[in-house]
Amino acid sequence: MHGRSVLVRGGVAVASAAVALTMAAPAALADDGAARGRVVESAGTGGLGVNFEGGKHASTVLFTLKLSDGSKLKMYCVQVEVGMRTDQDMIERPWAKYPDTASPFNKNNEKINWVLHNGYPAAAVKALEGTLGKKDVKLNGGLSVEEAVTATQAAVWHFSDGKNLDRAKPLRGGGAAEAADVLALYDYLTGKDNAGIGKQPKPTLDIGPAKADGATGTRIGPFSIATSGDITELTSKLPEGVKVTDADGKAIKAADVKDGTKVYVDVPKDAKDGSGTFSLKVSGHLDTGRLFVGENYAKVPAQSLIVAESEKTSVAANVTASWKQGGTPATSEAPATTAPGGAKSGGGDELANTGASATMPLIIGGSLLGVGALMVLLVRRRRSAA
Known part of the structure; x- marks a missing residue:
């Protein structure tokens, strides 16, 4: 009887170890050394709603992404027609790993990078007012943060998604003065001054x-x-x-x-x-222009984001x-x-792979499950023969 108990306990222990290892496998598969974090839904800086040519519209937000070490990034969206998710890790990726190969992002990423380096918050509101003033652009009582976020995000979408603001009615809500200010900054960021920044920002x-x-x-x-x-x-x-x-x-x-x-x-x-x-x-800081893509994008698409400002x-x-x-x-x-x-x-x-084998926990776990099952089967056969 004692021998049977030992076998049963052994089979259960092996099976439990196998389950623990196989449950740990997804974490190993996801661990590639890249910076990662999640969108903090209530921590972004809101802009104004915008209308696009063709009748579509969207809200603008300068999102906050909280990294695993607690530091935060300010991010703009580069996939306006894909839903934002706050339940999925966003992983730092190079431009070449943008998840939609047919997107305008792939040919316009240098233009987007220029927008990020010359729009808000890389340039403060007062600095943007000065830049537009030198171009004889008349603002209506100055530029607000809300207007700066709106124009910068709309300029990013112009290049990342091929979206143009509806010039007759660019804003959903807001008055004529706000619409004129947003269009002024949007035109600067998408106009002839945007020569692009061709060198992809370095990884951390x-x-x-x-x-x-x-x-x-x-x-x-x-x-x-x-x-x-x-x-x-x-x-x-x-x-x-x-x-x-x-x-x-x-x-x-x-x-x-x-x-x-x-x-x-x-x-x-x-x-x-x-x-x-x-x-x-x-x-160090994650460079402005670094791309973040949803970890489970292939199964559950999540709106890709791009760094506008970072903490260390x-x-x-x-x-x-x-x-x-x-x-x-x-x-x-x-x-x-x-x-x-x-x-x-x-x-x-x-970013480099950490060197950990993502498949090893699955292999070991599968082997242990097989051993555990064999031990339990042996016990059952002995009982039947008794």
Whole structure:
């Protein structure tokens, strides 16, 4: 009887462990090192409702996105016809991963970037008044924050969604004076002064490639660092004798790592076959113009957002190096090539993968479930035979 109890308890324990692992898998699948957060519905700055040519209309809001570390971003919408969701994580992505390959966003992202850098809140209301005044634009008692938000969001939609304001009646509500002020700023942001800002803003942190391998007795890499912030930590999980270095084999510290730095993993010739990781943590602002896409967009589309203003935040990413005795020197997983809607992470403007295997919890969990089921079945057969 005691033996049967042990088997039953063992089967239940194994099954419970399997369930825990498989339940943990979605979190692992979602963990790719990118900045993430959720829209705080009640914390945005409201603008005025706008009317588009063709009869459609929309509300304008400068949204607040709260990141996982508590810092906040000010965001504009770049998908006016997709619903906003506050129950889904928004993940930092490069422009090439915009979720709609047919959208005007893909050819106009440089224009959108210019709007963000020259509209509100990148330029304060008084600064915008001064800019328009130099162009002999007459405002009606000055520009309000509400008008500035409205015009900037409408200008973003002009380029991201191909939407034009209805010039006869651009606002839903509001008076003629407000409509004239909004049109004045909108025309400036979408007019000939908008030459675009062609260089995509840098990610807060990107290490590429995400994985590399080589032979013992070599320096594996390079791992190229792209960042818009300051590296605050460099940690590693490497066997004794293996170290993180520069191209000359000199050990490096966090203070030595900057945007553009190339990092290597130096492996002694007598090292055993193995692997290890190193991690970087950065503190800095997410650049204006960085894109955020809903984590579950493929299943539940959520309105994509773009950074207009940010607070300081921190982001971490890590990479993996593997080596073998007599292995091929300095081979690496090349940084991903990017195409609209089809880029994968690792290198370029995408944040690096953390190196955690997203499928491993599912594999282990499935195996444990199988073992647990087999143990319970064995108990039932023994009882039947008794």
